[in-house]
Structures are given as C-alpha cells and as structure tokens.
Amino acid sequence: METIAAFVLAIIIVAVVLDLLRRKKIREKYAALWLIVGAATVVLGAFPQLLAIAAETVGVTIPSNLLFALGILFVLGVLLHLSVEISSVEDETRALAEEVAILRAQLEALAADRTVPSEKGPADAVRAPMEPHASGHGSTGANGASPVHPPQKQKHP
Amino acid sequence: MPNPSYSRALVIMPAWNEAQTVGNTVRETLALGQRYDVLVVDDGSSDETAAEAAAAGATVLRLPFNLGVGGAMRAGFKYAARTGYDAVVQVDADGQHDPRDIERVLRGLDDADISIGARFADRGEYRVSGPRKWAMQFLAGVISALAKTRLTDVTSGFRAANTRAIAQYLDHYPAEYLGDTIDSLVVAIKSGCRVVQVPVEMRVRQGGTPSHNPTKAAIYLGRSVFALLFALTRRKSGPVHLVGA
Numbered sequence: 001m002e003t004i005a006a007f008v009l010a011i012i013i014v015a016v017v018l019d020l021l022r023r024k025k026i027r028e029k030y031a032a033l034w035l036i037v038g039a040a041t042v043v044l045g046a047f048p049q050l051l052a053i054a055a056e057t058v059g060v061t062i063p064s065n066l067l068f069a070l071g072i073l074f075v076l077g078v079l080l081h082l083s084v085e086i087s088s089v090e091d092e093t094r095a096l097a098e099e100v101a102i103l104r105a106q107l108e109a110l111a112a113d114r115t116v117p118s119e120k121g122p123a124d125a126v127r128a129p130m131e132p133h134a135s136g137h138g139s140t141g142a143n144g145a146s147p148v149h150p151p152q153k154q155k156h157p
Numbered sequence: 158m159p160n161p162s163y164s165r166a167l168v169i170m171p172a173w174n175e176a177q178t179v180g181n182t183v184r185e186t187l188a189l190g191q192r193y194d195v196l197v198v199d200d201g202s203s204d205e206t207a208a209e210a211a212a213a214g215a216t217v218l219r220l221p222f223n224l225g226v227g228g229a230m231r232a233g234f235k236y237a238a239r240t241g242y243d244a245v246v247q248v249d250a251d252g253q254h255d256p257r258d259i260e261r262v263l264r265g266l267d268d269a270d271i272s273i274g275a276r277f278a279d280r281g282e283y284r285v286s287g288p289r290k291w292a293m294q295f296l297a298g299v300i301s302a303l304a305k306t307r308l309t310d311v312t313s314g315f316r317a318a319n320t321r322a323i324a325q326y327l328d329h330y331p332a333e334y335l336g337d338t339i340d341s342l343v344v345a346i347k348s349g350c351r352v353v354q355v356p357v358e359m360r361v362r363q364g365g366t367p368s369h370n371p372t373k374a375a376i377y378l379g380r381s382v383f384a385l386l387f388a389l390t391r392r393k394s395g396p397v398h399l400v401g402a
Binding site for chain 2: 102
C-alpha cells in the first residue's frame with residue numbers, strides 16, 4: 001500500500017513538472033532539478049528495499065532518516081539556488097528601472113525641445129549620450145562634455 | 158575660482174517623498190551655480206516630489222519603483238556618465254546638506270577621486286552619541302587606515318566623485334542598507350580611487366525626526382560592521398580608466 005502511494009506521488013510530481021514545462025510555466029534549468037527528484041522518487045517507490053540498502057551502506061540506522069536528511073539537504077540547496085537567482089533578477093530589474101528613468105527624462109526633454117524650438121537647453125542632454133564623447137577615453141581634459149552642454153540654462157516649460 | 162579639476166558638475170539629489178523640501182533645495186542650489194546642473198532622482202515617490210523638483214528647475218529621473226538611496230545614486234551616476242559630466246556631487250534633498258558647501262566638496266576633487274563632506278570635522282553642530290558614535294568611529298578608523306588618510310565621517314552622503322570614481326561606481330555601487338556609503342567607499346579605495354575629506358556644516362533637518370532610539374543605534378552598529386566586513390572581502394573593480402590629465 002505504502003509503496004503504491006509513494007509511486008503514485010512520484011508519478012504526479014513528474015507529470016506536473018512535465019506539464020509546467022510544456023506550458024512554459026517553468027524554465028528547463030529549474031525543471032531538470034524536479035525531474036531528477038521525481039525520477040528518484042519513482043525508483044524508490046518501485047524498489048523500497050533500495051533505501052534500506054543505501055542506508056546500510058552509508059551507516060544510517062533508520063532508513064527513513066536518510067530520506068529526511070537527503071530531503072532537507074535538497075530543499076536547502078533549492079532555496080539557496082532560488083536566492084541566487086532572485087538576486088540576479090533583482091539586479092536586472094534595477095538596471096531596467098535606471099534605463100527607463102533615463103529614457104523617460106530624455107524623452108521629456110526631447111518633447112519639450114520640440115514644442116519650444118528656441119530652447120535648446122535640455123535637449124542637449126538628450127543628444128549627448130548618442131555621441132561617443134571624448135571624456136571617456138583619456139582625452140587631455142579638453143572637456144569632451146562642454147561643447148555639448150552650453151553653460152547652465154536648464155529650462156523647463 | 159581658478160582651475161577646477163572639472164568642467165561641469167552634476168548635483169545629484171536622491172529624493173523619496175521629499176515634496177516639502179526638494180523644491181527649495183533645488184532652487185537654493187541653482188541659485189548658486191555657475192557650473193552645476195541639478196538632477197533629482199525621484200526614487201518611486203508617492204507624493205509630488207518629481208513635479209516639485211521639475212518646477213524648481215531640476216532634471217528629474219523618475220524611478221518606476223523605490224530602489225533605495227544606493228539604487229537612486231546608481232541611476233544618477235549612469236545618467237552623469239552618459240551625458241558627459243566630469244564631476245558629480247550627491248546632496249540630500251531634505252536640505253540637511255548646505256548647498257553653499259557644494260563648491261567646497263567639489264574642490265576636494267582637485268587632489269582626489271572622491272571627496273567626502275564630513276560632518277564632524279571641526280565645523281558645525283552635528284553630534285551623535287552612544288553605540289552609533291562608536292560605530293562611526295570604528296568605521297572611520299578602519300576605512301582611514303585603508304585609504305591612508307584621516308577620515309572621520311565615512312557614512313556621510315555628501316560626497317563628490319570625478320569621472321574615474323563614477324566609472325568605478327558604475328561597476329560596483331550596492332543598493333543595500335549602508336552599502337551606498339561604506340561598501341561603495343571601501344571598494345572604491347581598493348580599486349585605486351583616492352579619497353579626501355572636506356569639513357562641512359550640517360543644517361537641521363527641514364522635516365522628519367532623527368532617531369535617538371538605543372535599539373536602532375545597536376542595529377545600526379551591527380549592520381555597519383557587517384557591511385564593512387563584507388566590503389573588505391570584496392574584489393576590486395576591474396581596471397578603471399584614468400580620464401583627463
């Protein structure tokens with residue numbers, strides 16, 4: 001009875017993961033992990049004596065303890081992995097937010113420039129990044145920036 | 158003033174729900190400025206911060222959500238690098254930093270890459286006590302040794318950077334709590350940026366209340382030591398180009 005329950009559970013896990021993968025709800029790199037777990041559960045469900053053999057080999061008295069220990073280790077690993085992933089996603093989000101903010105400022109400056117053509121102030125800030133300006137590559141301080149930016153004068157309509 | 162080490166400076170003000178004070182601070186800064194432009198980084202405010210800042214004459218970067226001071230500053234550095242400013246100075250939007258000290262802090266760049274406006278350096282009224290003070294002294298001691306110069310206020314947000322420091326910041330500028338002051342400074346020093354300290358006065362805050370809570374002070378101590386230890390073990394940034402001469 002127990003073996004059947006474990007077996008069915010494992011099959012369900014594998015089926016769910018495959019379905020998520022099919023519907024693109026989960027990326028392959030994460031799915032692989034769960035498929036391995038599912039497969040291991042299927043094998044253990046089918047041949048429970050394997051667990052006992054494994055426990056004896058590594059010197060664990062009660063086979064279920066080996067299972068718990070492995071389970072906890074696995075969950076820890078997954079959590080750690082997710083933390084790393086989320087950190088990198090956060091970094092990417094941050095970079096996007098910066099990008100969006102800068103683009104929006106430039107867009108507004110552009111729009112302002114168009115409605116009031118005589119005012120050139122803020123639009124220079126828009127044009128500047130599109131030119132490879134000298135200041136980034138060791139020119140002799142001959143202000144790569146200042147021709148682009150006329151002194152002071154920030155106008156906002 | 159003769160021969161400043163930069164041609165155009167960008168004053169970056171990270172602002173989060175500072176509608177009450179940001180307008181004034183911007184106007185005060187622009188009123189001084191011969192060579193400054195003001196960039197207010199609106200850090201996902203829910204009030205009129207962005208509108209107030211724009212009305213006062215600042216360029217405004219509107220972050221779509223709150224990123225913290227570190228995140229706001231990084232956006233500001235990115236903007237400065239792209240638009241070709243060769244010096245930036247960070248100023249609090251709440252008016253605690255006196256805009257008249259901006260020039261003084263920027264002049265620190267004449268012989269360094271990063272210039273810190275320090276609050277205790279023989280000027281002004283700013284005082285702290287208890288664990289917070291010990292934390293600051295400890296941090297100042299360690300970072301002074303690292304920078305090979307005497308620094309007394311390493312958590313000050315009133316600081317200027319030249320192109321070299323901006324390039325380094327773009328590579329590494331953490332957004333975590335205290336990372337924007339301690340971590341960024343330590344990694345900048347490791348990466349070869351020179352740091353100086355310039356004495357400035359702090360003004361009383363124009364809004365909000367300062368925290369004199371012992372629990373908060375203790376947490377501050379813990380987190381700052383933590384931030385420092387991590388910063389010390391970080392790798393330095395890749396080669397940073399030296400710009401100009």
